[in-house]
Amino acid sequence: MTEMDDLLAVNHLQTAFDTDQGLVVSVDDVSFRLKPGETLALVGESGSGKSVTALSVMQLLGKGSRIVGGKVWFEGTNVLELDDKLMREIRGNKISMIFQEPMTSLNPVLTIGYQMCESIMLHLKQSKKEAREAAIAMLRKVGLPRVEQIMDEYPLALSGGMRQRVMIAMALSCKPKVLIADEPTTALDVTVQAQIMQLMKELCEESGTAILLITHDLGVVAEMADRVLVMYAGQVVEETDVYTLFDHPEHPYTKGLLKSIPRIDADEHESLESIPGVVPVRYQNIAGCRFYNRCPIATETCKSVLPPLAITNEGHYTRCWEVGNIKEGVWEEAYE
């Protein structure tokens, strides 16, 4: 497997935060591949490092956090080595991003039109007039009504769902190769959620844009994703295609997650399962498996030795000592 063939290849990414206690590695050894047009979902609970992974790819990490290891290949270039100017040409142009909070992600004192045209003029080198037309066309595409007026209105005139549509229009206006969507529907109500997801999927299929979808909602994963990456405590614990994930999950954490989803066909008196315990606070210092303290099948080895993310089947990678061929001691690392 070479990173050159893939659109986006993240290799052993490590992102750390400067804290009072020194450098704390929050995203530890995350690797994945994204092919053109594919949708890859990054799932995990809050604090598992999903958003930090996405922001690392964009190099939009805030103050006090930085990438300390790994490579991010995009179209054959390691973008971590690019200077600020070249990186800016990728941001919003070839890789764009949608954020979780549509209510606060738009600038309240600039018109929608201005904010739309800004990136079109910057990246596509269009005139004001052309950019305005492109922006109007894009807003129409995302299904907004009275588009011409909205162009001159401020974000306060729009609801959360409409603002997220504007964000999608903005993100897709330069026809990016990759769209990173960081929990794009978490802040929206359920009926709007489905519409927004559908819209994203349609538009990206149309333009061949690959999606890196960050979510904690397994329902969304089932609906949208081609492949899934399950993250736990800053590491990838399982990666596979979406069907295998739901039918044959291997990692005890993934299994636990799937069991904790309410099912419509469940027995009336059956209580919902949950994973006992919580994510360890300072998981960076754990030598063995980070899921050890909550794992129903943990052994002594798990306590002291970190399992590798190893290939268990074609296209299925799991980080667990107790799974199939890894248990037998015959395994190959998923990402060299």
Place this chain on the structure above:
Amino acid sequence: MFNYVIRRIFIAIPVLIGVTIINFIIMSMAPGSPVDMLISPQIPAEALAAKRIELGLDAPAYVQYLSWFKHLLQGDLGYSMITYEPVLNMILSRMGPTLLLMGVSLIIGVAIAVPLGILSARKQYSKLDYAAVTGSFLGISVPNFFLGLGLIYVFSIWLKILPSSGMTTLGSEGGFGDILLHLIMPVIVLTANVAGRNIRYVRSSMLEILEQDYLRTARAKGLKETLVINRHAVRNALIPIITVLGMEIPILFGGAVVIEQIFSWPGIGQLTMSSIMSRDYSTIMGLNLTAAVIVIVANLLTDITYALVDPRIKYSK
């Protein structure tokens, strides 16, 4: 918007009347009267009594107030009880120097505070930030009169390069250069104050904005950091500053009383001080009304500017 302004002006009228009533009550409760200030051993008691009647000071306070108010409605602020000049003329002739002093100080103060506050927030906890915050703290906490006297000592007495008082050199033609030279020290004092207060406001406002999600959106578009700051952040950060600047005008007016006294600047502040010292009732009333009008106008302008720059604010009806 237009209706809103009209309504605000109508609301201002009772406020202004209230201010003059309170001012009159406090003034008549204070010991002494214009006549007392004339007392010298040579003046017989009968002459003083006659003077009291002539000035109308023998009537009950409310009659005095109503008489003042009646004249006010006709646009007449009365005559000074000491110099017999029309109060309106006195105030108007003093207004120019005060506006010059305040205007220059406000402009320079803001021109220093806004960029420095923004820079200070962007480079939080850097040496520049600490220097700006410390400077701002000094600007706020060193009293005007102290800084003023200190400057006079250094530049007028010691170095002898700047004039210590007045707006023009006595006996000279005056002229632009001369006024400028006289302006330097009082402007430094007031500017230190204005900049000191506002650096901290701008800095904290900017710090808050720098955390906002929409800046991340702007960066995610691939905008240059300078554009992210200048187009997306500064605009938002300056909105709360407008309120502070609106309040700056009344504060400067108060500060002018002290500073004009120290530098003998022939403005409103000096007139206020001297008319209080001589219990010049009619002039005090006129000055007070002027100050109240300025505060109300400043507030109204603040609100209007607010609505112009922040689309989230719309005044109903």
